Amino acid sequence: xxxxxxxxxxxxxxxxxxxxxxxxxxxxxxxxxxxxxxxxxxxxxxxxxxxxxxxxxxxxxxxxxxxxxxxxxxxxxxxxxxxxxxxxxxxxxxxxxxxxxxxxxxxxxxxxxxxxxxxxxxxxxxxxxxxxxxxxxxxxxxxxxxxxxxxxxxxxxxxxx
Numbered sequence: 209x210x211x212x213x214x215x216x217x218x219x220x221x222x223x224x225x226x227x228x229x230x231x232x233x234x235x236x237x238x239x240x241x242x243x244x245x246x247x248x249x250x251x252x253x254x255x256x257x258x259x260x261x262x263x264x265x266x267x268x269x270x271x272x273x274x275x276x277x278x279x280x281x282x283x284x285x286x287x288x289x290x291x292x293x294x295x296x297x298x299x300x301x302x303x304x305x306x307x308x309x310x311x312x313x314x315x316x317x318x319x320x321x322x323x324x325x326x327x328x329x330x331x332x333x334x335x336x337x338x339x340x341x342x343x344x345x346x347x348x349x350x351x352x353x354x355x356x357x358x359x360x361x362x363x364x365x366x367x368x369x
Contacts, residue, residue: 209222209223209357209358209359209362210223210362210363210364210365211358211362211363211364211365212366212367213229213270213343213364213366214368214369215231215270215272215366215367215368216368216369218230220331220343222353222357222358223357227345227346227347227350227353227354228346228350229331229343229344229345229346230337230343230346231269231270231339231341231342231343231344232269232337232338232339232344233268233269233338233339233340233341234249234267234338235266235267236266236316240338241267241316242315242316245315247315248310248313248314248315250310250315250316251264251265251267251340252264253265253307253324253326253327254326254328255324255325255326255327256302256325260324260325263308263322263324264308264310264316265305265306265307265308265324265326266305266306266308266316267305267339267340267341268303268305268326268341269341270301270329270331270341270342270343270366271301271302271303271329272366272367272368273366274363274364274365275299275300275301275363275364275366276300276361276363276364277297277298277358277359277360277361277362277364278298278300278360279296279298279360280295280296280297280298280355280358280359280360281295281296281298282294282295283295283296290334291332291334291335291336292332292333292334293332293333293334293335293348294333294348294351294352294355295332295333295351295352295354295355296330296331297330297331297332297354297358298328298329298330299330299331299364300327301327301329301330301364301366302325302326302329303325303326303329304323304325304326305323305324305325305326306319306320306321306322306323307319307320307322307323307324329341329342330342330343331343331344331345331354332345332351333345333346333347333350333351
């Protein structure tokens, strides 16, 4: 199955099915990260390899590109795994993000000028209205439908027009 998402749209297209979704991240642009000047609320990147270390950054929405589904993982305990319940659909998507300097209290200061790769972009339903860059499926029923119809290796095109 081929999937696509227009970053300016409000649905993911899976074959002929339109699946309502969002991709809202808390970051410095919308002034939602950190939650307060007293809060550390730090986002750390997910590196491409074990030899790279996670670094402080600001999350961004799912990157534009032609990607593939790389894993489908079950999170079937809603009480424990509500952020990813019931399934997480991982992709090979990645993007460059700015590393951020932290002060002695562990709060954001400013970008360091260094760019790092961030991965682990996918789509899932969530108990949260925001994600760290993943596409949030609006309905659990759509996550269940995707689980029955999407396979590892399927194409996923993300574009913006």
